[in-house]
Amino acid sequence: MTADPLSLPFDTEEMLHGLRPWIETESPTFDAAAVNRMMDVAHYDLAALGARTERIPGRMGLGDSLRAEIPHPRQGEGGILLLGHLDTVHPLGTLKVLPFRREGGICYGPGLMDMKGGNYVYLDAIRKILAAGIETPLPITVLFTPDEEIGTPATRDLIETEAKRHKYILVPEPARPDGGAVIGRYAIARFNLQTRGRPSHAGWALSEGRSAIAAMARKVAEIEGMTGEDITFSVGVFNAGTWVNCVSSVCDAEVLSMAKTQELLDEGVAKMLALGTDEGDVVLEVKRGVTRPIWEPDQPGTMALFDMAKDICKELGFDLSAASAGGGSDGNFTGALGLPTLDSIGVRGQGLHTLGEHIEIDSLVERARLAAGLYCRLGA
Template sequence: MSTEFPATALPFDAEEILARLMRWAACESPTFDAAAVNRMMDLASRDFALLGARIDRIPGRMGLGDCVRARFAHPMGDDAPGICVMAHLDTVHPVGTLAKLPIRREGNRCYGPGIFDMKGGTVTSLEAMRQILAAGIRTKLPVTFLLTSDEEIGSPSTRDLIEAEAARSRYVLVPEPARPDGGVVTGRYAIARFNLRTTGRPSHAGSRLSEGRSAIREMAKQILAIEEMTTEDCTFSVGVIHGGQWVNCVTTTCEAEALSMAKRQEDLDAGVAKMLALRSTSNDVQFEVTRGVTRPVWEPDANGMALFERARRIANSIGFDINPQSSGGGSDGNFTGAMGVTTLDGLGVQGGMAHTLEEHVLIDSLVPRAKLMAGLLSTLD
């Protein structure tokens, strides 16, 4: 037993953690289905309320789901800067994915939609708090969990809430998935999203094809040009496209979404300028680019690295090691870290294949990651 981190010796049980995680993963919660996300928020709210947390339900906006803030009572009071565990409960998997990706256990793996990104880390964090409370350990700082509803689309409706809660906090802990080697995240790359739209001229594709100007054709040209702008400093990709309704009609409009990522803010800014400078390849077809949600670069700093070193000591006391990494992919840690709030990300479980029909967690990582979070929650001051 570690005398420095006694919470890591609490009786964590992988089967109990897994049982709750499987229930959470079975509650499908894709970002764009507000009712489904709210069902997940109901489930999480009940679990946190059973631990004695004060639950604040924050209504969603922009047609997206609600958020939940769970505060645990502390002698320092609600206004004292404390620890915010920042997690999202939306996933990329549409309702019905369970038919293709059922909750199932195979050896050391458990599969399910959103089980890795990031319900696994949220459940292990909940379990860490449950064990701390059951043992009568008093955290040195107040603890708040903020559960958001739209991280998978860049947090357009919750960024203000995230930043407001972070501004009231001394530390932000983000239980996004661990890195492949089990490491944690001390910085994240910048990410910008773009909405693309082409507008052509309709015609009958069978009898009057030459009179039309296809919006799909123009979008196809633009997609190739956009993705060919990728360099080692800044990447570009198009992941969504919608156009056309009838195959016998030359399409009037086509819409798409693009993503750009860079390790440095100046490289992303240059990439944004390139995107916004794109023009139509033909005078007969219009092409518009509008900037969407942007996640700023979060660069490692001294306070963040000091928090990492504490986490590493806790991990070592449990029996494993962690490395610090800057990472792509983006999370709400981009916002809090860029604000200068001491942030540590990637504290969730190990697993793989996020956002696919093979998404899974490694069961033997549940207890060590829960212990790591318990060590942080119980000793940060």
Template sequence: MTATAFPATALPFDAEEILARLTRWAACESPTFDAAAVNRMMDMAARDLALLGARIDRIPGRMGLGDCVRARFPHPAGDAAPGILVLAHLDTVHPVGTLEKLPIRREGNKCYGPGIQDMKGGTVLAVEAMRQILAAGMATHLPVTFLLTSDEEIGSPSTRDIIEAEAARNRFVLVPEPARPDGGVVTGRYAIARFNLKTTGRPSHAGARLAEGRSAIREMAKQIVAIEEMTTEDCTFSVGVIHGGQWVNCVSTTCEAEALSMAKRQEDLDAGVAKMLALRSSANDVTLEVTRGVTRPVWEPDAKGMALYDQARKIANAIGFDINPQSAGGGSDGNFTGAMGVTTLDGLGVQGALAHTLEEHVLVDSLVPRAKLLAGLITTLA
């Protein structure tokens, strides 16, 4: 199928113009736990979308987290008609100040910066797709709404209800999370559960009365080893955060940690959750508490999702590249919408590598083809 079958793929996208907007967004650092920083990023995105003619709704944050932005583009069918939801997040894992260690810079085909791949890159591509569609006076068959959220990197505890409510009003969900390493898209994601752990011991002076104390850190260390050794091919376990103690000369009273479990099938995750909740302290005089945190349900490929993928692949082929369908580890808000049964396609964003690290980058030559793919989908879905 040729590009003439998808007129939006002939729109005059320009990689340098896209990159200029992307680097401006990446320079606005927006770590999840810094609500003020996230809201500065929401201000910037809301202004860009308003300039395109979208009606902006600001949804106040809760749980101490940032706001959300909903942008609805005018359409003859009106707001009530089911349409296309572009679902993206603007929070990142990089704390304010990361720009000193990961400055925005271009080296050949790579452009580096905090959050530039995950996922400001894909969000900018979606905005640019709408910009080009509107500038060309092209009509979309369905209304288009953007929902930009503030807490995806911690499992979306404050925005899941908004995401699911908005998805239920729409026919399709497009998620511009980063493309897979080979450029493929995501048609399913694994189930994920988070856990909070706390050990409580008995304090004592570590120098004068060491034997009288019971170390919460020591017990947590034992638990971490036991938890990670539960990993199998069906279900993985890892501990990524730990805090304990206050004074080196005091036996620690408390220690807290956060764990993550991931599985390809919901039943395997459910079994993993049961194992975590069944953990017990190895010592009678130190207590262990395990509480379940945020869970992302498994999203399994279905016929509607694969039909959407087929449409995306035809568009990609017309542009001149191919995309493979993949189920992926690492959750996204697509877990929620896909599990709801709303037709969802994820991984539509930029190509790049090393997200969540100080080497995070995008491939500049992926910007135009991926923007054309999004434009092709937005203008042809009906």
């Protein structure tokens, strides 16, 4: 008799024990060696499942990617792609102020919510399925990448090429605040700005200088003032200055824009690029960075995938909602390609990208059962 995938013996304490090394292996995007140490941890866990693994060397100074094909009679064929990232926004040393710890029904740790918790849960579902001797209707491939937190500049091609081989894409990013899934995403555009002025001694010849910092600071208010209900602009990085007694001649900044429609995105990009000028005493250069495309909601394949997930959740005793969302993820790429993609089906929690990042522990088993149901029913 085949085991019921929704009743597999998931164990919260076992899952927390397995998650701990994932969280205590810090993996900030810009530290390739740290990200690769995290890839090593995941690589071992996948190899222990008997998966056929492939380490894909990083580029652009970033970490490696990891692809794994789960044991199956049709291993290697397209089927279900589990897509996740193992980089985080938290710098090395964050564990000193945000250690992996449990407090009642909450567990804390850097990257636990975004998105190591979801990745681990969906691997644990595979582990339990294999242990129960269940053969999923479709083969499963796992792809973990190193650069999602900076817009996926190095691995977008890899993700899109791999995703096109598969019928369904599962992205266990953290659930929306109400616990719901994501079935569409707004576009995300990044911009790199630089002002270049004229240096001088700040105490002796202040009037001779032209401050790149002051010019950029004035632009911050102008840029963030362009934010509206359906498009936002945020200056998230601002770097300048070496000596306080020198008028700074160079200042760099980075801007993130989110738009709900392609038309608004195009308008926002045009506004940002129009800010650039080479006239006057201070030059402003604006360069467009990486962009996540609009993933239009309500695509038939994605909605059919969501309907299955919703039915599984109903059997598990809770309702699953769905909506289009901001934030951006690698689901933007697969959804924009028209591939059936279900995003934000990972753990529930709060405080991602902050020193209060945490998950609700009871969501570990809940989401593992959802994962098992999806693996075992998709393609049946």
